[in-house]
Amino acid sequence: MSVAIATRPVPADTAVPAAASAGLTRVDILRDMAAAEPFWRALERGGAFKTPYQAFDFLALWQRHIGAGEGVAPFIVVGFDAAGAPLFLLPFGRRRGAAGLRVVEFLGGKHANFNMGLWRADFLGAVTAQDLDAVSAALRGHADVVVLGNQPLAWAGRDNPLALLPHQPSPSFGFSGPLSPDFEALFNDRTSAVGRRKMRKKERTLAEFGDVTFARATNEQDIRRVTEDFFTQKSARMRAIGLPDVFAAQDVRDFVTAGALTPADSSRLIELYTLSVDDTIVATMGGVCADGRFSAMFSSIVHGRFGTESPGEQLLVRVVRDCCERGLHTFDLGVGEASYKSLFCDADPMFDSYWPLSAKGQAFAAARRGFAAAKRAVKQNPVLWKVIVTARRIKARLMKADKAG
Template sequence: MSAVSGVNRMADDNHRKIETDGRAVNRTASRQTSDDGRFVARLLTGTSDPFFTLAEATNRNIFLGSRFLDAVQHHLLSAPDSLALVGVVDRAGEPIALFPFIRRRKFGVVVLEGLDLGITDYFAPAFFPAEPLSAKQTASLWRASVKAVPGIHAVSFKKTPRLLFGVPHALTGADFLKPMGASATTLSLRHPDGSSLDVDRVSVAREVRRKSKKLTQLGPVTFSEAKTNDEVDAAMETLVAFRRARFSDLGRRDAMLDPHIVSFYRSLADRNVENPPARLLTLRTGDRPVAIVYGFTCNDVFTLIAPAISDCKETQSGSPGLVAIYTTLRWCADEGYRVFDLSVGSLSYKSRFDAETFELFEYQEALSPLGLPVTVEAALRRRLRRLAVDRPTLHHHLERLARLGQRLGLSRD
């Protein structure tokens, strides 16, 4: 039995526990409460709150896991910014949803943002019932969750799919979402009848075989996972070095080179804990690393986070990045994963994996006149993203605008 199937069985057992104990969570949250008729929302005390513990038992979203959220708090948040987890139950006390927010200052006022910080690929709040809510019910759920956090002037979130890996989330039924001009890509490793995908038949496989032969000319090609902390440290150092050289050549900024971000990602790959959420995989020719893949695992989903390739010119004809990503796909299939998530972005190589591309949505609302700059900024971002798609030559100028915006306290996205 694979590690993935074992985790899935534990999740099923824990789901039954939620059904048994769910009514108790109504009494375990913090005092800040919002009652919107159908739903009661509460601001939780953190990842140790009993509601969160129950919610995590069936969680299949890495960005809602306690290890991920604890690492965010430890490495990326500082006062006055803080994590704000909102748990929602129905009138009978049954758990309905969990919303991960950041309460932070922006434009001089306090705003509520869906957890992002440039390190979260999806805002897809946890949802516990089997069937998604109607648009009217979702609106009521949303109102209750926002009201549970006091003293805010605007609320916003982005990178929300309609379904997350084929499963509804708390905002699946929302009719107030706006297309954000961005997409994500996932590949199911299971056919509808439950049989496994033959990765040798994926369109890119033939090209990868040809490229691998070129790499073999430089030495035996191997692919391995970092399984000790020494190996993790070496892989992280190589990944950072590769990305620093790559983005320097491009004349672009890479957020992953921020020391706080590096520490955040390193902490999630710690091999001193059981089943760490992050994996580091290295493609080598001989003894020389030519590509690193950093990804997150959560139950039966692997999410590609940060690939990096060597800037060595003699390896370029072998496309080590493409070979490494395909080899990661094969590794996922062998390990029993259900989904290979190529994540956010529309880079051309993703289409060669025969994967599904889906639209992402966003939402912003000013809750007072002081929150209006949040909605204006969002409208400008959408316009700039459309320009970047329609006129690719504007990319360099948009990068410069993004850097200027950061100095002014605006979101890079």
Template sequence: MQTPTVLHDQFSSSEAQDARERESAREILAWSQVDIRLVTDTGAIEKDWRRLEAMNRNSLHQGYDWCRAWGQALGRRQIAIEGRIGERSAFILPLEIVPKAGIRVAAFPGDHYNNLNTGLFDPALGQPDAQMVQTISRAISRALRPVADLMVLDCVPLVWRGGQHPLAGLATIENQNHSFQLPLFANFDATIEQLNFKTRRKKFRAQTRKLEAIGGYDHFVPETPDEKHALLDTFFRQKSERLKLFGLPDVFEASEIRNFFHRLLDAPTNGTDSPLVLHSIRLKGEHAGHIAAIAGLSRKGDHVICQFSSIDETICPEASPGELLFWTMIEQSCHKGAAIFDFGVGDQLYKRSWCTQETVLHDLLVPVTLKGRVAKPLLTLSTRMKAAIKGNPRLYAFAQKLRSKAHAG
């Protein structure tokens, strides 16, 4: 199994998108001209929001439909910090206010169900120097003062798609989690060659033969609303049973979280772009209709992110249906012009077996009030402790045992 290369910047934008964004960036927007304000009616900036979310470097997790689905499902009011130059929106930071330990935290909607966050920035914005970064920080703090004590932008790559994040100077601490990606090529064989082509191909053929021996399978992608929502409910059952098997809490158990993902299924698509599409391995023959593996993919531009996955090993577990599903989805993504297959945050063996790149993420903390200034070092210490535990196999195993016992109790 290869070890992913740890990089802060491993992917550039697609050539066509690069050309469009370079064209729009010929006129450099100066940060000194940006007027930063608090927006309490996010519907009023939908047009600007959708224009900025289309930019290649901006994460799909700050997309309008993603944030709206989250807010509606959890009943949370959303706001935004917007930077404008005249009539033009230069950047938008979608936020929600979440109370934590007695302080009001302004954070990206989506919580830890987001895999990578950037905010939304016009590519024409120049890169601010250190002094300007502090000026921006103070302006954001002033704008948020009526509603928040601390702004926490988590899981932000300081460099992404060939460019440095405009607010990289506000990076407070490295997040305890990294994210993992596989670069894609139009030629699927060239993509798999990054992962030891002969071994992977041999494994795929063996998996296929094992399933063919019990009647075969198909790659099932539901098309009707009823099929989509039924398959998502199957995922929730599968995941719950799998987590219970390992004594871990079900992070999808809450009805609000399930509602969020059901809403994403109903969100509009744009060509190949979609907030959520379900894929599965469905058995044929004597086990016809049995769903052996499920995954949910999101796509924006040439960036595909796996949001979740599950397996059911009650039938032919030796065929590794989860591995087979990833093979199938990655092959399809190559053929459909994607450049990145993103396995998201969290260090797991199956991700390392597929990925050649590892992206370092940071948290950006901006105190707004005295409470926020007191809370900032405490949150930083908490992140360091989590990172230390995850970096020590023995400590992490012990922490997982305690977590299992607490959940069982």
């Protein structure tokens, strides 16, 4: 059999024979979100295997507010069966790198914690490496390298088909855990008696400052207030630890605010949660919810007198309780190591893929593989990582002192 390959709106002249699975007959590359939307929506309606970060509404919003401004153009790969129905969709974008290098990556950038395609349920178990070779063939001539980071090896108990091709471990792990209708049982299972006593003491101490309330922002006024407080808190935190603030740019702030204002099912595309003492928001958390899973995207805490009572951890406990009461089955805290994540989550292996499609791409892929492997070696070495974190904090303090002087 052969798999027909085309790009739209301009068809390519190449057709590449492949020993692909019997289901895959055509691979198209679509150059705009509108062209891909009907196939995307069809897969979503059919319960496609995907993460919340690959939802059409989420990535369309990201492309509108961030991607386009960063020079990313949609480059969406769709595989079809003989009846013309979509089997899978890979939400890629293409950008120009140094020396005109054409780089294909997942849409969503740093704001998509997990990256994966959308796979029709009845095709998921039948995907072969030859099917993915057909994808590579479709991209060849249109890109120099494909760089796919932060991919989960498994999702919702199913293997990720993109792991069929060569890959390497990501620098960091993802973190997720199962929920239970009985939050107290879950909480007792995940924590020690000593830990629970410490947490209750902090709850009591925080309550001494005023009335403590937990809330989900639902109206425009509250959403705008929460996002502004989040941006302020996050900026202060990033300065303190010597890291760049990825939420500082106006286009990113517009994306987060628009996502929090966009309706989705019975909630919002990006859900916002707060813990407040009287009228002061002391902690925030935002995330996306789909298919019975809540995925936290970001969080922040206020600096000052409330910080010693771990308001972020207190908010986390309340968000997880709320997720249990809503009947959700999984909670995740994204990618990247942090001590608080172990409260409700366990480490999940992640992988990165680098597909060179030209001589230029070969050199770039080799360099990126080496860099990512070195980054993983540092991040997974507690001694080395502690040195780097300490150096960042010292640098931040010196910069603050220099500005003050």
